[in-house]
Amino acid sequence: MKAFWRATFAMALLLVTAVPATAAEAEPRISRPGEYSGYAPVLYDEWVRTSQYVPMRDGTRLAVDLYRPAVDGRAVDTPHPVVWEHQLSRASRAEDGTVNLAGVTSGMAELTRYGYVVAYVDRRGNGASFGTMTGYHSRTEAADAYDIMDWLATQPWSDGQIGVFGCSNTGEAAMHAATAGSPHLKAVFAGNYSFHKYDGFQRGGIRANWGVGPNRTIEEDLRNLPVDADPNGELLYQAALEHQANTQLRDMWRAAPFRDSHVDSVGARPWIDYSVATYAERIERSGVPIYSYDGWDDDFRKEILVSAATLSNPHKVLIGPWPHCGHEGFDLVAEQHRFFDYWLKGIDNGIMAEPPIHYYTTSGETGRWNSAKSWPPEASATRYYLAEGPTGTVGSVNDGALTTSTPRGHGGADVYHVDYSVSCPEPVGLNQTCPQDERGLTYTSAPLPEATELTGHPVVSLRLSSTAADGNVFAYLESVAPDGSVRILTDGRLWLSIRDTAKAPFDVLGTPWHRGLERDAEPMRPHKAERVSFDMLPVSTVVPAGHRLRVTITGADVRESNRQEQSPAPVYTVHREPGHASSIDLPIVR
Template identity: 80%
Template sequence: MRRLLTALVALLMTAALGAPALAESPGLVSRPGQYEGYAPVLYDEWVRTSQYVPTRDGTRLAVDLYRPAVDGKPVDRPFPVVWEHQLSRASRAEDGSVSLRGVTSGMADLTAYGYVVAFVDRRGNGASFGTMTGYHSRTEAADAYDITEWLAAQPWSDGEVGVFGCSNTGDAAMQAATVGAPHLKAVFAGNYSFHKYDAFQRGGIRANWGVGPNRTREEDLRNLPVDADPDGTLLRQAVEQHQANTSLRDMWRAAPYRDSYVDSVGTRPWTEYSVATYREAIERSGVPLYSYDGWDDDFRKESLVSAATLSNPHKVLIGPWQHCENQGFDIVAERHRFFDYWLKGIDNGIMDEPPVHYYTGSFDGTGQWRDTAQWPPRPSARQTRYYLADGPTGTVDSVNDGGLTRDRPRGHGGKDDYTVDYSVSCPDPVDQEQTCPQDAKGLTYTTAPLKRHTELTGHPVVSLRLSATSADGNVFAYLSDVAPDGTVRILTDGRLRLALRGTQRAPYDVLGTPWRRGDTADARPMPSGKAERVDFDMLPLSSVVPAGHRLRITITGADVRESDRTEVSPAPVYTVHREPARASSITLPVV
């Protein structure tokens, strides 16, 4: 019945507006990244206006509005509204060129289909007034409530509101779902953290992100003022208020544990700023969610954990991308599909599809898209244990190379001593994506050439029996695909601070992986000379390793993405044990 009503409404709308009726279109297409025929093009123009909107505490936020237009004038009828809680909705580069978020994101294109699209500078950013205290604070979440309800109440709005974003704006989109705004009907969020500690402080180790934006006054003043501020007087006043923004780098340095309290922000930041803290509020809202990420992004587990934990209607997309990228996939079309379904009631079938759409890639850059009703896909993946062993087991290219085999160690087994090498580096800067290979800086364990193509889809888990000459330190593990010519492609990685090696039961669904609370009381020094069990998961993956290639695990004590590394002199020595009673291994999700 709903599909029939949707078709009738679409036919009536298109006939009334003079557009081709759906029945006359060459076909209807609605699949991930492709959307045709369900939503006719209604307008070929948009107009952009900007203004300040006050929040409940009087802070003025800068808002850009993109509205459908005819002959240069906005259409005087109500539409659904989708918006992004931005850091800079509009700015000018040093060369004078203007960057409009509505254009660079492609989202202004939705005006053609009868949407109003809005971009709002968060307080303390862009042309907005106020200061940014912490990272995704409850004040910002309250702002999201106020903006959502303001957008819903405008005469050009029909009251149906969706929010979208990626990275810090993806987090902001999810935060908008925590405050119960009555008119928020859909959230499309990418590359966000479900729990900031698990994402930013994964394994108890800080990485080099989550510390911006850090703009100078001069950079801030390149943000475009709103229409009512042509000479930038108000912008200059706002920029002065930004100077009191929280130093996120200093804040995170003051919060080494999940329960750390930071005086400068007056809260426990890992708790207050994490979406997971407000799970019950999100579920009470019932707002539908769409999460997306990439296999080369460091936050990719977070979308899967979010979907597994929350009871809301949920879609997940994971492609062969780095942070907030979507090469070869029309993310605007996918947002359009999702918002059409939930904001316009167009039954385009998006929610009838399997909830998880993911890409399985290979060494040569080829791959295929797949669908699954649950993650990890079951029952196709088999948890298969590979043991760290004596080497070499095949052609090797590292002086530290040992073997990686399905056979448990026998006899007296063995062990490998490793002096932590802090000189890790990459030829190019590394951000949220995978690091570069560090095989010469650690211990490596490599399989014999694979006899058949081997697919790995799921969550690898490393289990080491490790002793150390230091009471604390960091351990990193990288899983790589090694080609016959020696070329190394990192598939995934894991990390753990040794003092936080103990595991606890997670308060949300972590997909069967080891979880650490990471509170102050959980820190325990490594006992001198005693082998401890050190288990940690690697980020999820879906990749085919071709026949003739080899799998390699590399163990190091340093990573190029670390923040605030503590280097010990002399460098500590880690001993990886491989005896039958103290075997070290990696469990791989082999399909």
């Protein structure tokens, strides 16, 4: 063991990088989303990385990496603001033994040039830190965040001004840091997080895609980098042994079908106790400014909009044409630099005078950036009805119509046998599923006479009956090109047992909200038509002229992680009688 670590870490973990300095005075003063120059002088052209353990209030030691400005290879003691991330792993070795620190820092070490200290902290039970991870974003982790910020603020090289950043699980950790009440925290830059875990991870009461890691073997844990004082990796090995008691998240979520489910293994109601929304008042009391960002191809995009609408804190929102934690074509580090300069250094770069919401509207392979004072921007809800198609058949690619005409006459209904054989040619990972038009009911509009912008939250309202007491329903909004190719624009889903809607305790932007408490569960009455309403994830896209809009209804989705298949499969009936029609409201920008 000792020999292995001596060989592996023969190189020093004190790393110094040099980048050419340029005079800020020679740069044009630019400050707009994704662009920033001329406001902050370059103070240093080197940084030094060190690592150490920092004990928490209960004695648990967390591993901390520090990237500090340096001169001639030595870190400076001049006090500077500190920005940090509550990581799962500061850095780890690939199977071939290489380390990519650039991937860890995501470019944030660049801020050392401008007079920042950048820190990365392994959360307890992860990386080189000791302890165990109980649940997911527990209050113990929030207390750790408080202790870390207190430590960072009181070091001689810190001026006491602290910012926190992150994306996905670390973005949510950044939001939980804001609940801890630290007087030192002055700014939060968080991406792709859930505001309420049940609505983000268990959207519509259905698990798909998210939150089943990290679960690592001891061997995998030993690829994490030890701290400087542990060159042989002996402490890392002890920490890795403790990690084996971490919560198995997949098992925890399966034990919590309802928003208020209690899971004995963690002694908590995980959806409630681990949600940012539960501690919204603490965030508001802190007054800490927040910058939230996401992408249109991410399942959490509604969550950051709900967060911004609910919290009274100064708030910026950015949504681009990106997947989970993506930002291709946009300089996210420059945007973080702008935000932290304003709140941690008092540089009046105009960022907070801009409209609070900056979002991208897609249009085929291109698009445009827009700004808005509030979300959703002005759009009219245009109701499209699910109607009988030109052939009157079910099961063909174009079996139903989507029309703005109100149903007349005796109406009708479409019968659908739930098909569990949904699949995609390639694994979908964290992305949207592929079109399932051959395995569901489809309703397709006439070709659009002109390009049509959809910006906001589509809402589906079905008059639905089922032969079974339970089941799931999925809806996809699609664009169908003249050549027949299909692109999914957005989707929605609902577990039928929690179909009743209620008033939400936070701002859900005018969409239906399903409380999902255990006492709310109500089986479907066989063959009894019920109103089933749910929203789709928000969207901002232009559908070209000549394309058709399509709604596809299924009873299964490729991404389901805990599907309960029934035998025989349920038979759904989508009703479209006058006065009891099924429809979708589309947010069309005129």
